[in-house]
Amino acid sequence: MKNLFIIFLLCCSIFAKETNFKISYDSNYAPFSYKQEEKEAGLFIDIWKLWAKYNNYNIEFVDAKTWGNAINLVKEEKVDFFLGTNPFEDWMISSNFFYETKTTFFTLSKNDIVLEMKDNLNIGLIGSDYKEIILRHFPDATITIYKDYKESIEALRNKQIDLIYDDKLAIEYFSVQNNLFYLIKPMDNLITKFKTHAITTTTEKAEIFNEGFLKIPTSELLNLERKWILNENEQYYKNFKQQINLTDKELEFLKNTKIKVSISNSWEPFTFKSKSNEPFGISSEYWNLISKKIGVETQNEFFKTFSQQLASIKNKNSDLIYSAGETPQRDEYALFTKEYANFPISIVTKKDENFIENISFIKDKKLAIGNNFTAHNILKNNYPNMNFILVNSVKEGLDLVSKGKAYAYIDIQPVLFYNISKYNFSNLKVSGNTGLNFSLKFMIRDDYPILESILNKAISSISINELNSIITKWNNVQFQTNFNYDLFWQVLFVIFIIILAFLHRTYTLKSLNESLTLKIEEKTKKLNDMNKNLENLVDKKTKELIEKEKILNHQSKMAAMGEMIENIAHQWRQPLSVISTAATGAKVKKDFDKLSDSDFYETMDIINNSAQHLSDTIDDFRNFFTNEKEASTFDVNIPIDKVLYLINSKLKNRNITIIRNTEILTVVGLVNEFIQVLINIINNALDAFEDSSCEQKIIFINLYKDNNNLVLKIKDNAGGIKEDILDRVFEPYFTTKYKSQGTGIGLYMSTEIIKKHMNGNLTVSNQLYTYDNIKYKGAEFKIEIPIN
Numbered sequence: 191m192k193n194l195f196i197i198f199l200l201c202c203s204i205f206a207k208e209t210n211f212k213i214s215y216d217s218n219y220a221p222f223s224y225k226q227e228e229k230e231a232g233l234f235i236d237i238w239k240l241w242a243k244y245n246n247y248n249i250e251f252v253d254a255k256t257w258g259n260a261i262n263l264v265k266e267e268k269v270d271f272f273l274g275t276n277p278f279e280d281w282m283i284s285s286n287f288f289y290e291t292k293t294t295f296f297t298l299s300k301n302d303i304v305l306e307m308k309d310n311l312n313i314g315l316i317g318s319d320y321k322e323i324i325l326r327h328f329p330d331a332t333i334t335i336y337k338d339y340k341e342s343i344e345a346l347r348n349k350q351i352d353l354i355y356d357d358k359l360a361i362e363y364f365s366v367q368n369n370l371f372y373l374i375k376p377m378d379n380l381i382t383k384f385k386t387h388a389i390t391t392t393t394e395k396a397e398i399f400n401e402g403f404l405k406i407p408t409s410e411l412l413n414l415e416r417k418w419i420l421n422e423n424e425q426y427y428k429n430f431k432q433q434i435n436l437t438d439k440e441l442e443f444l445k446n447t448k449i450k451v452s453i454s455n456s457w458e459p460f461t462f463k464s465k466s467n468e469p470f471g472i473s474s475e476y477w478n479l480i481s482k483k484i485g486v487e488t489q490n491e492f493f494k495t496f497s498q499q500l501a502s503i504k505n506k507n508s509d510l511i512y513s514a515g516e517t518p519q520r521d522e523y524a525l526f527t528k529e530y531a532n533f534p535i536s537i538v539t540k541k542d543e544n545f546i547e548n549i550s551f552i553k554d555k556k557l558a559i560g561n562n563f564t565a566h567n568i569l570k571n572n573y574p575n576m577n578f579i580l581v582n583s584v585k586e587g588l589d590l591v592s593k594g595k596a597y598a599y600i601d602i603q604p605v606l607f608y609n610i611s612k613y614n615f616s617n618l619k620v621s622g623n624t625g626l627n628f629s630l631k632f633m634i635r636d637d638y639p640i641l642e643s644i645l646n647k648a649i650s651s652i653s654i655n656e657l658n659s660i661i662t663k664w665n666n667v668q669f670q671t672n673f674n675y676d677l678f679w680q681v682l683f684v685i686f687i688i689i690l691a692f693l694h695r696t697y698t699l700k701s702l703n704e705s706l707t708l709k710i711e712e713k714t715k716k717l718n719d720m721n722k723n724l725e726n727l728v729d730k731k732t733k734e735l736i737e738k739e740k741i742l743n744h745q746s747k748m749a750a751m752g753e754m755i756e757n758i759a760h761q762w763r764q765p766l767s768v769i770s771t772a773a774t775g776a777k778v779k780k781d782f783d784k785l786s787d788s789d790f791y792e793t794m795d796i797i798n799n800s801a802q803h804l805s806d807t808i809d810d811f812r813n814f815f816t817n818e819k820e821a822s823t824f825d826v827n828i829p830i831d832k833v834l835y836l837i838n839s840k841l842k843n844r845n846i847t848i849i850r851n852t853e854i855l856t857v858v859g860l861v862n863e864f865i866q867v868l869i870n871i872i873n874n875a876l877d878a879f880e881d882s883s884c885e886q887k888i889i890f891i892n893l894y895k896d897n898n899n900l901v902l903k904i905k906d907n908a909g910g911i912k913e914d915i916l917d918r919v920f921e922p923y924f925t926t927k928y929k930s931q932g933t934g935i936g937l938y939m940s941t942e943i944i945k946k947h948m949n950g951n952l953t954v955s956n957q958l959y960t961y962d963n964i965k966y967k968g969a970e971f972k973i974e975i976p977i978n
Contacts, residue, residue: 212269213238214252214260218338221363221418222291223273225253233418234273234386237288240410244528245402256337257317264389271399272389278319283392285399286433287385290426293320295377296354296361298346314342314351324355327380339364347373355380359424404432404646407529407629412654432650434483440644448487449641451477452499452508455492459608459664460513460630463492472604473513473630475660476530480512480648506635514633515564524633527645531630531657534623535565536603538591538610544959545851545892546598546622549573551960555597558587565601568626584609592617602628607665619896769797821947824861826893826900827852833868840876845887852893855900857975859948867940867952871904871971874937878908878969888961895977902973907966910956919954950975 215223215230223232230251242249252269254260264272265281277284295313311331313324318335325331334351336342339361345351354361358376365371388399412427419425436444453469456462464470469477469490481488491508493499502508504523516526537546546552549569553576559566561580569576579596581587584606587599592615599606603620610618632645776793779785834841834848841848872889879887890905911919920941944952950973957970 209246210248210250211242211271212250212252213271213273214254214263214269215273216257216260217253217255219257219357219360220367222357222360233415234289236414236417237411238273240406240414241399241402244405247402257319261389264391267391270390270395274386274388275319276384277387277389278322281391282389283396284387284389285396286403286435287387288403289386291360291384291386292358292381293356293384294358294381295379296346296356296374297352297377299373299375301352311353312351314345314354316342316354316356320355323380323382340368343370343374353377359419404650405528407532408650408652408654409529409532428655429653431653431656432647434647434651436484436644436647440640443640444484444486444644448489450489450491450507450509452502452511453490453492454496454499454513455494457496457513458612459604467492471513472531472660472664476652476657477512479652479656480645483651484644484648503633503635506637509635509638509641511633514631515568515628516631516633517567520633523636525636525639525642527632527634527642528649529629529631530649530652531661533603533628533630535568535600535626535628536606536620536623538588538599538601538606538618539597539621540591540594540617541619541896543619543621545894547851548623548625549600550625551622552598556595558590558596558599560584560587560601563601564628568628569600569624572626585613588613588615588618600624604661604665773797821858821860823856823858824864825854825856826864826902827854829861829865829868830891830893832865833872837869837872837876844876844879846876846879847886847888848891849888850891852891853895855893855895855977857900857948857977859975860943863943863947867943867973868904870937870940874971875904875906875908875969878906878911882908884908884966886964888966890961896974898977900973900975900977902975903970904973905957905959905970906968907961908968910967911954911969913956916954916956920952944973944975948975 215232215235217223217225217230219232221232222234223230225231230253235251238249238251241247252260252263254263260272261275261279263269274289309330311328312334313328313331314334314336315321315324316336316339321333321335324333334345336345339356342351342354342356343365346354354374358381361374362371362376365374388396390396390399408427408430411430412425415425415427422428451469453463453474454461457471459471461469461471461473469492491502493502499508499511500520503511514520514526520526537549537552539546553573556579557576558579558581559569561582566578566580569578578600579587579590581590581599584599584601587596587601588609590596591599598621603623606620609615610620632642632649634641634645773793776785776790779789830850830852840846875889884907886907888907890903892901892903892905894901920937941952944950953972953974955970955972956967958965958967960966
């Protein structure tokens, strides 16, 4: 018996699925793979970690130091996979592609090379991966292989080569991290896209990667990519979709099986029954995309309650629910695909409430939630001790908030947007998120694992942008109320009475008109005489006002220039100190006859780099004073980023923290004038901190859309503005500073810019609020600008 047990264990070990893998990587390939604090890091590293997480694999990363060594470790079967590249040698077995990179030429910023006109180019490569493609287009080129970016850029700087050809994002990331971005620039020639695959030596391992990668939600891949790739135009996973490669068994299953789909009658906007008895909603439209791609035949059945739907899956009367969340209880009798959409559990309040960062900020308030709704079950699992006002419908919960009987109502975000619009709750808004999310998946009867595999492949073939277009449409759905004929006849009757009264009055006034005509002519003559005098007086006053406006604008510009000069001084101190130290050190070595050539060139490089930094600083500040003449459409985040950069030194020196929560919103106006407004407001906060005794100094910047208005709130915790002068801060020449420190025109010009040049409004108020369980008071400046 014991021997049989040992044999059984041996068999299990032989046929057990391999779960431990070694992956080699190049530690000089940022932002895709590199070393950070002696630990592997990068976009590709994180993708493999996500792959391991969703498949319960154990992975070990092996630092091969260079690209070539990392490839050879796979070839010699010392590791299972190379992190990722395109297969360029015969021995390489590749997975399906999981990313796409772009390669291009880089040259020195000062160069102006036209590739088609230059023969015998000297081109540098990092590794030999791209050697074949270069020789195909430039057969006369001389190619030099370098081990890393540092060595190749140094060769470019010393004019040993004309160009570098490699991955665009990798070179740009390296140049920024090493303060070399001013030295090189990309070219538009020979931009090539390469599919990235996991590289191994066996088909079995490639399939292991393919099957595991299918389990990763594309939304998680996109969120991970945003961490490393800030430029949205360079983000790949927004449009990523995989080709559907179904096996013969899967094709046979689809051919012989009609899928019975269980659908809810009323779970707007995810799935519900339309007036024509057709399935409607976000999940229904997504399922239509899926079913067309895999060519499956379906049969729909509607259910009144979700409990009935679950029972139909459990009893195998239905095959599929295409809008469900996975729970441990449901895992006992059903299978779930990978996530195809993810939505925050959001919070609705009245429109005058502030942004809510997470539910812990409002846990002591009256919160309404649907009894046993999806959001309720998720919150119960995470916050078992919270008390809620339970309601039976979304409309009931929103109505409580609208009437002030509850502070907030909580549900899945699309449900909130849909029902606010449907029931026309014009005084409500989505003010924030709970910090929890609802993951939407396909729920399948547990004896159909083959259908789970098919749907996972189909989900991977639909891009995030395709999904978002469906979600956006349902978030912006508009409702038209029924026509009220009773009201129409009442209004028509009132109009008829008004017309009769008007005709009667017209007849009466006609008789009076003749007698008044003579009097009017007399008065007209007198008015003409008065108008001549009035025109002269208006011209005189207008010229005076224009002259005063010019003086105020000039004074405002001079005040802003003073601020900028102070900011330049802050930005210049460190590089000037570096130049001074380097020059003094070189002089001392020269005096003692110890200045070697290498020391001399190293000192010159330090001085040159610091001088370049000073030049860049001057360009940044000079752009602030550019005289814009025409309004343009701009993303408000751009001037916010610019201002925070310009005053960065002030913030660091004063230990001031910026807490920022902004959406992507655009308006029309003059960008530099708007930057001046932001600098005036933030400088006002910096001055307030000088007289404040608070230990933690914070400035909050919140940007969001409210109806058709952009709202930007800038708030500090410096104690606020004295109530007796609060209504005077926008007056010209009013200031609380000493005359040597302020002119009192900054905030006046700010409100003039917002009102006259952007058709908006600028206000200020004192606010009491709580942050990190500490109560604060501070001034809040609020800018409202029409978006259209």
